[in-house]
Amino acid sequence: MTNRDIAERLEEIADILEIQGGEPFRVRSYRRAAESISHAPFQITVTTQPGALTALDGIGGSIAERVMQIARTGTCDVREELLEVFPEGLLDVLRVPGVGPKKAALFFREAHVHDLSTLEQAARDGRLAGLKGMGKKSEERILEGLEALRSLSGRILLDEAWERAEELVRDLGGPERVRMCGSLRRGRETIGDLDLLTSTENAGSGEALTAHSMVESVPLAGETKSTVIITGGIQVDLRVVPPENLGAAWMYFTGSKQHNVRMRELAQDKGWKLNEYGLFDADGQVIASDSEESIYSALGLPWIPPELREDAGEFRAARDGSLPTLIEAGDVRGDTHCHSTWSDGVHTIEEMARGAQVLGMEYMVISDHSKALGIAGGINEEQILQQAEEVDQVNEALQGFRVLKGIEVDVLSSGELDISVEVLAQLDWVNASIHSGLSQSAAQVTERSVGAALSPHVDVVCHPLGRLLGRRKAMEIDFEALLQACEEGHTALEINCSPDRLDLPDTYARQAAARGIPIIIATDAHAIEHRGNLRYGVAVARRAWLTRDQVLNCRSLEAFLQWTGRGSAPLSER
Secondary structure, three states: OOHHHHHHHHHHHHHHHHHHOOOHHHHHHHHHHHHHHHOOOOOOOOOOOHHHHHOOOOOOHHHHHHHHHHHHHOOOHHHHHHHOOOOOHHHHHOOOOOOOHHHHHHHHHHHOOOOHHHHHHHHHOOOOOOOOOOOHHHHHHHHHHHHHHHHOOOOEEHHHHHHHHHHHHHHOOOOOOEEEOHHHHOOOOEEOOEEEEEEOOOOOHHHHHHOOOOEEEEEEEOOOEEEEEEOOOEEEEEEEEOHHHHHHHHHHHHOOHHHHHHHHHHHHHOOOEEEOOEEEOOOOOEEEOOOHHHHHHHOOOOOOOHHHOOOOOHHHHHHHOOOOOOOOHHHOOEEEEEOOOOOOOOOOHHHHHHHHHHOOOOEEEEOOEEOOOHHHOOEOHHHHHHHHHHHHHHHHHOOOOEEEEEEEEEEOOOOOEOOOHHHHOOOOEEEEEOOOOOOOOHHHHHHHHHHHHHOOOOOEEOOOOOOEOOOEOOOOOOHHHHHHHHHHHOOEEEEEOOOOOOEOOHHHHHHHHHOOOOEEEEOOEOOHHHHHHHHHHHHHHHHOOOOHHHEHHHOOHHHHHHHHOOOOOOHHHO
16 A cells, blocks of 8 residues: 555545534544645555654544554555445545535435446436435536546546656666656656566566555566556556667657657658667668667657657657757746645645745745635635735745745636735735636636736636546636737736646647747645645646746746736835
């Protein structure tokens, strides 16, 4: 069991307790413990000492005992007792957008819903619309949510794939001996199978994989290929090739299929043959095979970054010398979307600031939710001004780092901004987001987004499509209209790094950047540990062909504030 797996079990306990109508304090305790476990600085195993667990925030003796039970068996006594009353399938029901614990309990009692299939049948039969708090539109949204879940079936989000692959790579010999391939290396937002590659010099790698603690079954164990199913039903393929073929195999198994087809066509045009073993002339003699660079070079091309290998213009750019120098995570100098304990964040402003500073950043925007998002503890105008005073105090205590005053202001269903323009005008930075009314018509959500982009007080439109991968489809927005509004309003667009959002998608971000619209890559961090999500947003940006010059928060603090047209003095001095 990984820390992620253990945290998921704790979250399940919290979910079932909430369905049961359990004590809120107990629910919060399990959720807090899950958060601590997921970001623990060490891997929890059956040999972990209880003292190491209780040293983590939110982990007391009883929960520590449950954690060790889960590490040993995959479950615990509390979870099993709860599942005697409520079927495990209800946990899947909670994954459907708009279905919280109260609704799941209602569906269970009144409509005999106990898993996704019975939920879908109840919705199609019209048995949900008549329940308290429900209606025909609510029923339709549940069906849409079920379809969204199906779209992710058999695939996992980028962060989970990355974390599991990194653990396997580490345990099989490290990145110098085991390489990631496939859609994971290309930075796709969702991943099917995990593809790993090593050479015959890494003796015993196949045996190490099949014996790994995450492995649940072994469909294939061979000298050149091993296939295992790890926790969560994820397939992992490990291929083993001679060292002299490593470069060709790495390119071939990275893909994409379309890119590989084009590469083979280029080889055929020269009378050559290209496959996973190398590039060969007409007589079967090896031209190149030991490195990707040598293969591209033999075909008259510079090396093409994996994120661009989608047959989406990379060959033309390679031939005319216009391949971009893609952005790197280290290029990002500030984080413009961060939450604190003032709303639904886990850490204080100072803690978030020092966490960002440790990662090498120069500034951050504290942008807690505005008052309309009550479920997230949104703050009002008076609280924003009080928070600004705390920001000034934090800045006095920091050296070489600046916290900027901001807000994540809700764009209401009416199109109005949730905070008065008088207060917005006093802030360093304003994020504008849509969190409600996402099922409005295309005309309505477009009008709201366009209005936000045209507001002189809004700097960036955040997670513009409003999607949650596998849980909620994107809003039906007229993206061209939004781009025009951003151009006119001098407004940026955000790539949100949260792995279940990754919004903007790469194709949209590429369109925006091509129009000269600045892009923001922001973590949407609700805890210090969430800053690690930066790499997922950067992966999106790289797939969008973005350079550091096209990303606004790659600028220095001075240049960043110059773009906003605002100063950084205390509110009282403005």
